[in-house]
Amino acid sequence: MAYSDKVVDHYENPRNVGTLDKSSAEVGTGLVGAPECGDVMRLQIKVNPETQVIEDAKFKTFGCGSAIASSSLATEWVKGKTVAEALSISNTEIVKELALPPVKIHCSVLAEDAIRAAIGDWKKKNNVAEAEPALAGASA
Amino acid sequence: MTYFEVFGLPPKLQLDTAALEKSFYRLSREFHPDRFASKPAEEQAAATEKSSLLNDAYRTLRDPIRRTEYLLETEGVELEEQSVKATERARAAGEQKKQIVPPDLLEEAFELNMQLEELKMAKAGGDDDPQLRKDLEAAKANFTGLLHASQKQLEAEWTSWDAAVDTGDNGAKDAAKDEMVALLNRRSYLRNLVRDVHAALE
Numbered sequence: 347m348a349y350s351d352k353v354v355d356h357y358e359n360p361r362n363v364g365t366l367d368k369s370s371a372e373v374g375t376g377l378v379g380a381p382e383c384g385d386v387m388r389l390q391i392k393v394n395p396e397t398q399v400i401e402d403a404k405f406k407t408f409g410c411g412s413a414i415a416s417s418s419l420a421t422e423w424v425k426g427k428t429v430a431e432a433l434s435i436s437n438t439e440i441v442k443e444l445a446l447p448p449v450k451i452h453c454s455v456l457a458e459d460a461i462r463a464a465i466g467d468w469k470k471k472n473n474v475a476e477a478e479p480a481l482a483g484a485s486a
Numbered sequence: 487m488t489y490f491e492v493f494g495l496p497p498k499l500q501l502d503t504a505a506l507e508k509s510f511y512r513l514s515r516e517f518h519p520d521r522f523a524s525k526p527a528e529e530q531a532a533a534t535e536k537s538s539l540l541n542d543a544y545r546t547l548r549d550p551i552r553r554t555e556y557l558l559e560t561e562g563v564e565l566e567e568q569s570v571k572a573t574e575r576a577r578a579a580g581e582q583k584k585q586i587v588p589p590d591l592l593e594e595a596f597e598l599n600m601q602l603e604e605l606k607m608a609k610a611g612g613d614d615d616p617q618l619r620k621d622l623e624a625a626k627a628n629f630t631g632l633l634h635a636s637q638k639q640l641e642a643e644w645t646s647w648d649a650a651v652d653t654g655d656n657g658a659k660d661a662a663k664d665e666m667v668a669l670l671n672r673r674s675y676l677r678n679l680v681r682d683v684h685a686a687l688e
Contacts, residue, residue, distance in 0.1 A: 379587040379595060380569075381671035384678025386595045408599035436577060437570070455573050459583050462576060 349411050350445035356415035361422050364404040366390040374468025376460040380452050385409030387417050389460035391424060391432075393468055400424045400432055405460070412450040416440050416457035429465055488560055489543035497557060498651055499644035503548050510544045551673070554640060554666055557647075563667055587675050591632075595679055598625050602686045619687065626683040633676040640669045 349357070366373045372392050379386045385408060392402040403421035407414045419440060424432040440446070440454035468474075490497045493509050515521075517537040522530045546552045576583035587595075601622055608615050643665045650658035 377589065377592045377596060379592050379675060381587060381675040384595075384675055384682065386592060386599055388596060406596075408596070408603075433577075433580065437573060452569060455570055458573055458577070462583060 349415075352444050353411055353415040353446070356418040356444070357411040360405075360414055360418040362402075362404050362418065362425075363406060365406065366392050366402065366404050371395075371471050372468075374464040374466070374471065376463025376465070376467060378456055378459045378463055380409070380413070380456045383409060383413075383452070385413045385453070385456060387413060387456050387460045389417055389420060389457075389464050391461075391464045391468060393429060395472070398429045400427055400429065409456075410450075410453065412444070412446055412453040413456060415444050416446075416453045417460060419443060420457040420461055424461060429468070432461055433465060435461055487539070489546050489556060492540055492543040493547070495547075496651065497560065498648040499554060499557060500641075500648050501547065501553065506544070506548060510540065513540050550637070550640070551670070554644070555670065558663065558666060558670075561663060563663060587672060591672070591675070594625075594628075595675070598622075598629075598679060598683065601625070602682060605686050622683055622687055626680060626687070629676050629679050629683065633673065633680060636669055636673045636676060640666065640673070643669065 366375075368375050368390070370392070372395060374391045374393065376389045377386070378389075387405065387407040387409065389405045390403065391400045393399070394401050403424050405417040405421050407417045420435070423435055435458060437451070437454040437458040440457055441451055444454070446454055488497065493506060493513075495501070514537070517533045517540060519530070519534060519537065522533040525533075546556050572583050601618060605615065605618050605622060608618065643662050646658065647662040647666070650656075650662055
C-alpha cells in the first residue's frame with residue numbers, strides 16, 4: 347500500500363518522540379492500543395497550570411507508519427492549544443490531513459483516543475471533572 | 487443462508503465439532519461433483535455452489551474463534567466500526583473512551599515493545615543480549631498464557647449466549663455479544679504481541 351507524502355514525512359521525521367515525567371502533576375499520559383493490529387501508542391502532554399495551555403507533547407508509538415504519523419501529527423496539533431481546544435480534535439481531521447485510506451482509519455482513531463486519554467489523566471491528577479470544560483472561559 | 491443453516495443448526499456457539507465433521511462428510515458426498523457429472527449444466531453449477539458454501543461453512547464453524555466472529559458478523563457487529571463509534575460518542579460527551587484493551591495489559595505491551603526494539607537494535611549492532619532474550623521468552627510465555635485464558639473466558643460467554651438464544655432474552659444476548667466483542671479484541675491484541683515477540687526471537 348502506498349503511503350501519502352505526509353505520512354512518509356511524519357514517519358521518517360517523527361515530531362516530538364520522547365518521554366515527559368509521568369509523575370509530574372503538569373503531565374498527562376495517555377496509553378492506548380488498537381486490537382486490530384497490536385499497535386500501542388503513548389502520548390504525553392505538559393499543561394501550564396495557569397493558562398491550561400499544552401506547552402509540550404511527546405509520543406512513542408509502536409505500530410505501522412500510519413499510527414506513527416497519526417500520533418506525530420497529534421502532538422504537533424495539541425501543542426499551543428488549551429486543554430479544551432485539544433479535546434475538539436477529531437480523528438476525521440487526522441484522516442484528512444494525512445490522507446489515510448479507509449483501512450488505516452483506526453490509526454487516527456487511536457491518536458484521538460490517546461489525546462483524550464492524556465487529557466483525562468491530567469484532569470484526574472488535577473481534580474478537574476471529566477465532562478466539565480477544563481477552563482471557564484476557554485469553553486465558549 | 488447462514489453457515490449455521492447449511493448444517494441445519496441453530497445460531498449457537500457451543501458446538502459438537504465431531505458431529506459437525508460427520509455432517510460435513512455426509513453433505514459433501516451429497517453435493518459431490520461426480521454425482522452430477524451426467525446431470526444438466528444448471529444442476530451441476532448448483533451442486534458446485536452448494537459444495538463451495540458447505541466448505542466455507544465447515545471451515546468457519548469448526549474453528550471456535552472464526553465461529554464466534556462469524557456469529558457476531560451475522561448479528562451485525564463490526565469490531566472496527568464499534569471502536570470508531572465509541573470514539574465519536576466520547577468526543578460528543580466530552581468523556582474519555584473506555585479502552586477495550588485493559589490498562590495493565592497496555593503497560594505490559596508497551597514495555598514489551600521497548601524490549602523488542604532494544605533487541606532489534608542489539609541484533610543490528612551485531613550482539614545478542616542473553617538476558618534480554620530471556621526476558622522476552624518469559625514475556626512470550628506470559629502473553630501466550632493470557633491468550634489461552636481469554637479463550638476460556640470466551641467459551642464461558644458462549645454458554646451465556648446459547649442460554650439467551652434458548653430463552654429469547656435479548657438483553658442477555660446483547661450483554662453476551664458485548665463481552666464477546668471485548669474478548670475478541672483483547673485476543674487479537676495478545677495474538678499480535680505473541681507474533682511480534684516470536685518474530686524478534688527467531
